[in-house]
Amino acid sequence: MQLPAWLRPFHALSNGEKFRAGLARLIAERPDRIIIDEFTSVVDRQIAKIGAAAFSKAWKRGGGQAVLLSCHYDVLDWLEPDWVFDTRTGELQRGLLRRRPKIELEIFQTDGSYWPQFEPHHYLKLPRMISAKYYVGFVEGEAVCHLAVSPRLDIKGMRACRMVVMPEWQGAGVGTRFLDDVCRLQFTEANPYHERTQAVYFHTSHPGLCAALRRSKKWVQVSQMMGGAHKGKSKASMKKTIAGKPKGTKSGYGGHLRAVQGFKMPRERAGA
Template sequence: MRITIEKGPTAGPGYRAARVRSLFNCEGEAEGFSLAVDLPDTWTGIGVIHGPSGSGKTTLGRALVDRIGATFWAPDWPAGTPLIEALGPDLPFDRVTQVLTAVGLGSVPAWLRPHDVLSNGERFRADMARLVLSRPDRPVIVDEFTSVLDRQIARVGAAAFAKAWRRSVPEGRLILLTPHDDILDWLDPDWSCDTATGAVTVGRGRRRPPLPLEIVETGWANWPLFEPHHYLKLPNMIAARCYVGTVNGAPLAHLGVTTQPGVVEARACRLVVMPEWQGIGVGTAFLNAVCAVWAEGNNPFRRPLRTLFHTSHPGLAAALRKHPAWTQVSATLTGAHKGRSAASLGKSGHGTGYGGHLRAVQGFRYLGAS
């Protein structure tokens, strides 16, 4: 499919326009623009048109509107409506939370905020979740894809979105317009077009750059950095060892580990993955790595201990349910008896008791890779 774009000089008559042409020798085709590219005729998946500003990305996108019936993606969000209510109102709750988690917006507090109060990164992921849930039946163009994002958020967000799109809309056709080529290895597009050179690359096979995950054992000093992204506000776990995962020195994830009475099993809580790293499976890899260390006996008790982990997060529960290293051991719709909890906490001087709520909690046991 060959697309040719010719744009002539746009500067009209006038003293200032004439003066600029005179001062800077902007005559003839220097004021115009031309581009000819050969895009794939038939395809499904993700295409990327990238190049510097002014190189014709949006113009090429408009040409695709006429040529293949594509439409530009411009979601309209209801004001003041929590994200979890605005997304797919006719869809099951679990489906919406699954997609939110898949695109990297797994921070539960963000689900309760309207779109207009989210950060740029959160808005981007919310827009992408809405696009996935809409399952469009015609080609869709997303202009300025990741343009206003921090580049780390952009790369991880692009990878998470591409994975969610291919899984949920396998027959979908998507064209992303972006001035940044640093996301190409993370997207692994089915085709890409560089508007700076006119070169078109067809076929997948790019490899996402490796993430050198390092895990260090710490105390609770780092918890305030992660706590705003956790869905519970509870006292710190008693006698817990904390672990923090980092990539190139940047904090990525947090986990606390203590033991069951009698030191017969470990118990992990307070798993938090920073928003800019969500959606590419790094949180599960971090959790598995810490649990593997305890299972091998590399813990303060010098004995192999399996780990119990409880969560109310539907996305994380679904991921652990499918993971071969984990098995589900419990599922409780309501909390425990609050009076009994209060008595226990009263002895330790913490709080007034938990339980009696309608927070579903699912329990899993780490069995190991073997």
């Protein structure tokens, strides 16, 4: 099994992964002024456009000035820059008004056969969800995001899980749009339990997604566990798990040692 990107050293990353890691570091450090040479020159043009849009959106939320040097024109609309100097023509354009291209997202319910494509990008190794329906979002025929939904009728709701957005599409707003639309569907006849569904529940450890859901008027935060599971309970859980396994088993499920936050989309906020 291949190690996830965040566990590999920088030199072991692909060009696209190095590009995204470098931009993420700049956003985190946020210098007052920065010049980036050969911006997007070493990556696939699809990755370049989505990466440019994600960087622009994140950078503009804070202070600092960034000058991007590039020989590619295809990222301009995605960057929505304050000014552009074209060295080929010598023309300087200030206050350049560009409309970021729309991303047309199509959502289909599937049978789970797409999950193997997305599973390597999920931060947990998990079994299939019980009684789940699977949804996949496509852009121009390419599968870019995944979500599974299963009933939780004991709490009058549905549970959304296995949320994955392909790395080259992260940061463009596709994921939150996809999550909102799939969860909204659960209050319609697309869900056989829609009359009994009062809310859709979703948990995540992704800090950026948590922040986006807190900003959204459709979601309400209902829980957070920022320090991981209780060690005593984890130890007891592992002992109980091992006791029911064949002799020689030395491991078991002991709880998640990770930060996780919970949200719900109530029916009255879904806009279904």
